[in-house]
Amino acid sequence: MKKIIKVLMTSLCMIMLLTESAWAYLDPGTGSLILQSLIAGVAGAMVVGRLYWEKLKVYFSSIFSADGSKTSADASNHVNAERDSELR
Amino acid sequence: MNAGIDAGSFRDPRGHIYIDDGRVFRTVTKSGLADFQQVRQTGLLDKLVDNNRLVAFEEADAAHLSFVPQDVDLVLEHPRLPFISYPYEWGFQLLKSAALLQLDIYAEALQHDVTLTDASAYNIQFVGSRPIFIDHLAFRPYRDGEFWTAHRQFCEQFLNPLLLRAKLGIVHNAWYRGALEGISTSDLNRLLPLRKKFSWNVFSQVVLQDKFQEASLDKSARATVSINKGLPKQSFERMLMSMRNWIEKLQPLDSGKTVWGGYAADNSYSGEGASQKRAFIADFARVVQPKLIWDIGCNTGEYSAAALEAGAASIIGFDFDQTAIDMAYQRAVDNDLQLLPLYLDAANPAPDQGWGERERKGLRGRAECDAILALALVHHLAIGKNVPLEAVVNWLLSLAPNGVIEFVPKSDPMVQELLRFRDDIFDKYTLENFERSIQATATIKRWDNVEGSERRLVWYRRKDI
Secondary structure (H helix, E strand, O other): OHHHHHHHHHHHHHOOOOOHHHHOOOOOOHHHHHHHHHHHHHHHHHHHHHHHHHHHHHHHHHHHOOOOOHHHHHHHHHHHHHHHHHHO | OOOEEOOOOOOOOOEEEEEEOOEEEEEEEHHHHHHHHHHHHOOHHHHHHHOOOEOOOEEOOHHHOOOOOOOEEEEEEEOOOOOOOOHHHOOHHHHHHHHHHHHHHHHHHHHOOEEEOOOOHHHEEEEOOEEEEOOOOOEEEOOOOOOOOOHHHHHHHHHHHHHHHHHHOOOOHHHHHHOOOOOOHHHHHHHOOHHHHOOHHHHHHHHHHHHHHHHHOOHHHHHOOOOOOOOOHHHHHHHHHHHHHHHHHOOOOOOOOOOOOOHHHOOOOOHHHHHHHHHHHHHHHHHHOOOEEEEEOOOOOHHHHHHHHOOOOEEEEEEOOHHHHHHHHHHHHHHOOOEEEEEOOOOOOOOOEOHHHOOEOOHHHOOOOOEEEEOOOHHHHHHHOOOOHHHHHHHHHHHOOEEEEEEOOOOOHHHHHHHOOOOOOOOOOOHHHHHHHHHHHEEEEEEEEOOOOOOEEEEEEEOOO
């Protein structure tokens, strides 16, 4: 556990700068600021992750739905179109 | 009374609180004026006042106020609150409702492109059981990408004391009273056992925050720090929201397992005795019409409620039992009572302390009450704490000119319980001595024996008024 934290922490410190405390009314505490960046990063990653998870679900449901029902086919087309536009 | 700057109002150079003849003024200095006006124009402050979340304010005429210093361009006047209380006197539920108010105000502020300079728990007070924010200069315009500067302070003053009780069953009051800035994240992290650290919230807010803070003190790590990413507003708002959701769910680990256990049901007299007590208190409140009662040993607030119903304007309840004050708080919320139940060990009330020993006032320096209730209290001090009976009575009488005190004699099962494992060294603990002590400085207006027991209720009025 300690090692994991140390690695995490060092890598975070590498990408952080804390210059803005100059105008702060109180000392925000470096630990708090690093944590906030991490939480923002995790939340961002979760949003991206969820997007891909939804795409994945739609993709598989389109493969496994035997009758090729209209809704899932539509959804997968929509996702495909989105993916195409991203690739372009 | 001469106007004076409030001893607790010195940290923020943008303005100060002055008390002038019982009226409350806030000066806004040149350094704070632009921010205040800009925040005011967003409509945030008016909205918060309308929702009873922020103490009302109006501009006062500075020219007519002799105490106003040179560098002040604006003076506000606020209505006076009935009582100032501190987080180390709040029970779990009060601290929690204050934390939620702080977060709600923050969320509302961000919607108006406003942020807060700090997250001090001392900026929240209670009117009845409702929390209200009192610092109008804690707001300033939000800058894109800025961090939640007061996050650490929020954790130390709200989150950590709540976690102490919710995760470990330890009440925050004694610790908080000693450490006025709250409970540090590193102390909490050391206390929490490994198995409590597996939730994302605890892991991130306590374990990681502590480790990051520790690491930032390491010079070699600090040297490598080189890019500033800032905090997107959306992330800021999401962080406030998830903090709120988490705190809303926190409950004391030990709920239900305290001294009074069965509460209302657990006393040594009958149901008639209780209704007789309520009637006695109601008569007292009807005749005296007190503006502010201190109900010392308020238990779950049953008799406070009777006094309020009979005409008392507001009551501060005190008890050393945490579950009792939480239950009294619930009673106040459910019935919208002007009752604020606080934690108090009557043998050791909050002292003058903080900067200059004046920043946070002792119990008696904060407000004068015009009546007290002390029901089933005297034996806890006289026998439980060995305070001489006469000293207990003198202390109670010194608090207010009118009051009701209940005497619980040695024959009572509750006193027998206190004496069970100890020698009876309390020869002077008698009804005669109790009444004689009262009559030294007060007259007994009325008395009554509580049915089904040998207890006595005494209504006194001090001779010096």
